[in-house]
Amino acid sequence: MNLPVQAKFDSFGFVTLTKGQTPDDAITTFPNQWKALYFENEFYKNDPIFLFANNMLRRSGATLLSPDQMNGDLFDAAEQFDANSNFVSVSHYGGNTMVFGGVNTELDHRTISDCHNLCRATHRLDLARKLANLTNAQLDLMDLAEEGHPDKEIASELGVSMSAVAQRKQSVCSHVGVSSFRAALQLYSLDKWGGLIADKSC
């Protein structure tokens, strides 16, 4: 997958979690072998990346790890899987969280905000790509919602009940991994119009 962060890091990976999901059940770009080893050795208990993510609560942010934080069994093991990091970014979007780790030894505290913004863009892009697998019925719903039609009109246009519209909205959210339909709709617009609208927020 071609991602906005690609050119900035020697190696990187991320984990995305939907609301209520635990890290061992999360979707990750890291190799499965590393994931298995990570939980087998209970590295998560002292992982400075997840400690930072937890301390951020529901806020997005980024930091650089200190040499002391990168010293230990966890980072020695991670290096073998290209899973070590000196940069951490946490991004929240519509109830979905992405925890990103990457290696760029030239970063300092003045330059991490640019990388953090790229990580946030990567998070939205990663979620938006799940929209490619929506059914035509779900996509019709998205188009009508995007055009600003209220649920009653959407139900009438699609020839379904109001509860079916609500179910489709829920199903779209589950599919994308967000907890709010508004967030799913924003992602849909971002994906659809991203290359056509002269506005970063789309």
Add this chain to the structure above:
Amino acid sequence: MDFRTSVIDLKDTCIDHSLYVQCLQLRRDLFIANMGWNLFESMGCEYDQYDTPAAIHVVAHAEGQVLGCMRLLRTDNDQGAVTYMILDAHLGRIPNLPSGIMTSEVRSKDVWEASRLAISPALPTKYRNTLLLQLIQRAVTHTEQQGAKSLLGLMNPAFERIFKRNGIDAYKFGPILEQRDGRICVLRLDYASSVALASI
């Protein structure tokens, strides 16, 4: 929202220069400032090797403000090493775009390409589909008068379904490619089999 469409043909002696300049400015805002493409920019405008008198520009505007635009070029255009954008990309001649994007090479007076489609952030989200369809319809009307039968466009594949839902016979004319800015593919619109276009 009340907007209308106009055609800008640089060969006409009395074009609306303000609309044309706004198109180039909108393209600069989108492709350079927003998407970060490495394109030529001068005087707040974006323009390239395809912006010649052979190109036609379709503009959607309201109260003198451009809300959307696209550029049309016949696919038998030949300026030596330059043909039309989609074919030149297909042949690997454009650094910003992937190659191998078309099912087959098209060079025909019957087929036009639409490129540099741009929409203003001033347009509320709910009117975007309508504006895009009006731009397409105006492009079809104009090119059909010149003998065109089909239109090619490089865009998000999501629009195939939106065009079909609105009675336009659109289909993929190449692979879907993952780009840094999202998915793209060449869509082909055939006029004769499009219910919505038959009534134009």
